[in-house]
Amino acid sequence: MSQQLNSYSEPTIQVIKRNGQPAPYQASKIATAITKAILAVEGQAASGSSRVKQTVDQLVDEIGQRISRYRPDGGAVNIEEIQDQVELGLMRKELHKVARAYVLYREEHAYRRTEQEQEQAQIGIRVAHADGSESLLNRGRLSAVIGWACSGLDDVDVARLLNDAEGNLYHGIKQQDVATALIMAARSLIDEEPNYSQVTARLLLEALREEVQGFLAVDEVSAGAVGLEAMYYPQTLLASIERGITLELLSPELLCFDLARLGEAIKPERDLQFTYLGLQTLYDRYFLHWRESRLELPQVFFMRVAMGLALHEQDRDQRAIEFYELLSSFDYMCSTPTLFNAGSKRPQLSSCYLSTVPDDLGGIYDAIKDNALLSKWAGGLGNDWTPVRAMGSVIKGTNGQSQGVVPFLKVVNDSAVAVNQGGKRKGAVCAYLECWHLDIEEFLDLRKNTGDERRRTHDMNSANWIPDLFMQRVFEDKSWTLFSPSDVPELHDLYGQAFVERYHHYEAMAERGEITLCKTVPAKQLWRKMLASLFETGHPWITFKDPCNIRSPQQHVGVVHSSNLCTEITLNTASDEIAVCNLGSVNLSNHIVNGELDRERLRKTIHSAIRLLDNVIDINYYAVKEARNSNLKHRPIGMGVMGFQDALYQLGYCYGSVEAVQFADLSMELISYHAIEASAQLAKERGCYESYQGSLWQQGVLPIDSLQLLREQRGESYAILDDNCELDWQPLRELIAQHGMRNSNVMAIAPTATISNIVGVSQSIEPTYQNLFVKSNLSGEFTVINPWLVKELKALGLWDSVMVNDLKYYDGSLSQIERVPEELKARFATAFEIDSRWLVEAASRRQKWIDQGQSLNLYMAEPSGKMLDNLYKLAWTRGLKTTYYLRSLGATHMEKNTEASHPVEEPLIEPAEKEFDLGERQEEAAFCSILDPECEACQ
Structure with a gap:
């Protein structure tokens, strides 16, 4: 038996037998069953054949790999699933006679079990009780x-x-x-x-x-x-x-x-x-x-x-019933920390915390301590590390040289693993670094499996914080200068034209030799390295500094220095403020009634949810004083959505279609309108948030209006934005002018990794991953099948055991199942069959209505340098603030993958001049909350 086979032996996987009892996974038993099936066809003379042994070894290895793919850290598998995999494996190798022999072998044993069960039925099964009786x-x-x-x-x-x-x-x-x-x-x-x-x-x-x-x-x-x-x-x-x-x-x-x-x-x-x-x-x-x-x-x-x-609440009983109706109906669901801790003695209800790490040793370790305290109570973390001086910088106190940011990130990584949120879910943190930082190239390598392990962080997330000037230089094929923040301290707090002017000033100083610790590289070269690292390791994510700040309602009192763990939160941070956001999501699927979006029901849901989210701020337990200070001063909340794909199924739209983009636009406009309306009405009842004066809200600039600010900063050629509206926003502007806003920020679309499981709908704004697959999380392994697809196939008389096996073989895709109509293949295309530019276009339409950001995953079956280059340039020109994971298929899926359906027309951006190498393909890209059983994101 091969060495690979041994990696799947006990105790990694547990097999659940037919009596419900677990037993260690033993590859040798599978090998024995396959060998018996082969010998039943070829005769005992084949028992010593090296060909047979090789075939058996290969099959057992493939079965072990398939079973373990969704169980990287161990888990349980039903005995019937293993036997199904054996049948499929034999058929894939075109050993049809052997497969039939194996089926007969299973039937024979099933018959024997039936006889035993009948015998037991005559006698009666005795049940053992806890007291021994x-x-x-x-x-x-x-x-x-x-x-x-x-x-x-x-x-x-x-x-x-x-x-x-x-x-x-x-x-x-x-x-x-x-x-x-x-x-x-x-x-x-x-x-x-x-x-x-x-x-x-x-x-x-x-x-x-x-x-x-x-x-x-x-x-x-x-x-x-x-x-x-x-x-x-x-x-x-x-x-x-x-x-x-x-x-x-x-x-x-x-x-x-x-x-x-x-x-x-x-x-x-x-x-x-x-x-x-x-x-x-x-x-x-x-x-x-x-x-x-x-x-x-x-x-x-x-x-x-x-x-x-x-x-x-003043009438607490009535409000409790109102909130109960909201949650138990599945119209809306609170984020995981709120569900964990509401009503407890330590009600830490907030989802996300953002902090800026200062450039001194005491401050760095205070930030790491804050991370641990916040993570203990189920908070997701985003750290801005840009202020910390680069490697080679002088440390005046010791007259030594700094080792840069990376060694501290190793400590952050290990701390996140150590503090695991009370055993309920793994602690999680994301480090952000601005791309002019001199340590940026080493930062890109943090998740690699090669190099010095002391400078690697395999459990921590990372993200690039990219100013517009860098993207413009990528387009224009110009150079880019890397600095240590200790030499250019003002860049950290600047954005837009002020950043451009100061950056030019520092570049001129470097050219004159007044700044010596710096490095000049072609902007395209660094950009390509970013994309290559993103493909190879899944990190750092691509996020954009300027749209986060230019469109921020709170730019009068601070700067957005990073996003959060899942890239949807864009709040200011400072030495005395750890930004906090309180999240929850509307179940869009529940608001589709008779093939239409029920606007009145949506309005009712949002008004109750905004009140609930505002209550979180005052009830919340704050583990650190800087978080309390920030939350009570600005009162930000994040209303999001989930079940977007389910809503499309109900409406009959393909995800990759103009209709889906238009629905994304309309649904988010309604959510935006009613969320802002509810916050303004709460301000009438409870008063404005403390830092309201001077905000964009107070100036009459709503999220949709702030698109023009982005255009003015970038210019038309780099801001290809849609600003069409359906609703009359003037009454809402008047309401805000009269009463103000209760919350500095009101919208953010989080991944809903776990709460969508609870509600039973598709995650967030995600397309369907596969129409049939095994989902693995901390609760175990679950067969997930698309009920909307099954309903359609039943109506056509196509749902049978053959269809089930075809879906299993083709990894949940309909594309190569000939008897399925093309219309169904388009409507139920999986994430890797949809051109990711559709996801960007839909996200762009949502972004114009949102005062924060959205967790946007992008999918690409077979990424190339040019495709990634164009996709992320498109995301930037369409005004997105952030992106999240890049998903790609491993080599084992390539032969089953088809071309993306319904391609959009070429984006209006400059294509890459030539292809560039992305590096060695990974077997399978890591899937947050889909294939990674410990990653639950911030919801």
Whole structure:
């Protein structure tokens, strides 16, 4: 067996057997099964054949690689999935007779299992209880639970599931493992029928109910009740809050609410909205727990969060019910820190923190300490490192030379790993560096797998902070000068024309020899190195300094020096201010009614959500005083969106289309209008934020108006922007003029990496990654299948086992499945089949309405230097403030990839003169929150 094969042996992967029990993954067992299938066809004479051994080794290696691709840090896989992979592997190698022999082998063993199950059925399965006693399995209750889990759902088979579930049971099974066996039986069918995801969620819900109500000793529980009838939410809410306070997990202030009234306001039927991925995510990481026992049912959880956000309201009970309606309906969802900590004794509810690191040793380590404290309470971090002097700079105190920024970033990297947000998710930080910094070239290499490990940061994110002047010089093929900030201290706080003038001044000083620690390089050369590093390592991301500042409403009181962990926040930072942003996202999919955007429902959702977000600022626990100072002074919030792709499916639009771009424009205009309107009305009720005077808001300049400021700074040739409007904005301008704004910033589109899983919609503004794939996160591995696609295929009579296997083989793509109509292939094109310029165009239309930024991932199946050059130049000329990950496919996917569908016309930018080398292709680009099980982004 090859060395590669050994890398997939135990204990990395756990195999879930049919009885629900885990066992170590053993490649040798797969090899044995394949060998038996080959010998069944070729005869025993082939048993010593080197050809057979080589074939078996190759197949086992490929299967191990495929299973481990989505489980880089280990995990669990169902035995049926392994056997499916064996079948597909044999078919790919055109060993069709062997594949048939293997199928017969599986059927024979299935028949034997059925006989054993029938024998057990005659005797009766005995269940072991925690106290050591045993009893016969209650088959009537088992049938009732499965029947309830399947009720009201189309195309699910109660009898089949009951039979499969009983096949997972065995004599002596533990009581708690019975529920696991049911869940495992249902989840294995999700790839055949998406509704089994809801079935699995309901089976998990029933297990959760027994766990919670048993721990809380809710007296009203009836032994025979199942499903929603057994939830007893009013009693469970009271018991959960009281026990949470007793265990010092929740704030005693929650007892000030009328818990009886709130309990009656709970809607148990909303438990039925969950997919398996959503409910399992809540179960593993969000519900309050004590020594592995959960204290909350789903609707108790939403009500507890709502109560925590209504603590300071005058009519707190009514507002708690309003916020509960908002969350439990899935119309809107708070960010992860808010869900984690609302109502707790340490309610750290904010999502993102931005800081500037000063150029002195004490300040540097104070910043690292602040990172640790903020990360402890689930905050995502963005650090501006531009002020720190470059390598080779003189340290006056010691008369030595600085080692530059990079050694400190290594400390930041290790600190982020050490402080893991209480075990709920991995700590995460992003370092920003402006591209005139003399250490920029070494900064580009931070994530490389070669070089001095002491100058590498494999767990930390990084981003380039790029001024417009650099981009102009790239276009014009001019030189670019790198400086140490200790020699050019003013550049850090300048942007626009003021930056250009001062930069020219420093370049002239360098030419005269007055600044010696500097370096001049061709701007195109540095730009290409940026793109090559981005492709090779996924970092640093490309973000743009000038549009972030020129369009900032708060430019009168400071400078935006960086963005945050996920590149959507653009707030000022200073020595006495750590910027804070409080996030949440509207579920756009829920606001499509009868094929149209329900504008009134959207307005209602946004007004409640803005009030909720503003409450976060006053309730929030601040781990460092600089964060409190900044948040109370400026009161920024970030209203975002998720479910954009789902909305397009409902409207019948292709993601790569003019219609999708126009919908992005209209939907964001409505969100912008109502978010600003809600903040202005809150200002009428609660007063303006402290630093309002002098802001762009106070000057009557709204986000849409600030596009003109960008045009004036850049010139028309470098600012190709759309400023069309549908709504009448004059009444809103008058409202702001009369009452001001409650919040300095109100919009930002975050990745929604986890909360979209909870709600069961597509992430943020992302296109569909694959129509069928295995998603891996801290809660495990989940089959994700596009329900919108399945609905369309069913209508055409095309949804069958062959289609399922085709989707698996082609990695969730329809492009090479001949019997699928072209219209469906276009509408359900996956992220790598869509020309990324469509994503940029849609993002540009959103950006004109947003006072902050958006987390924009870009996808490219087969990147080339020219394509990347044009794509990121397009992003800049279209006025984007930031970009996020660049996604690319590995070599294993290339042969299945097709050309991008619906290409847009060539962008109005200067193309690269020639191709340039991107460096060695990576096997597979890292996928934040898709393939990386520990990366959850800031939501």
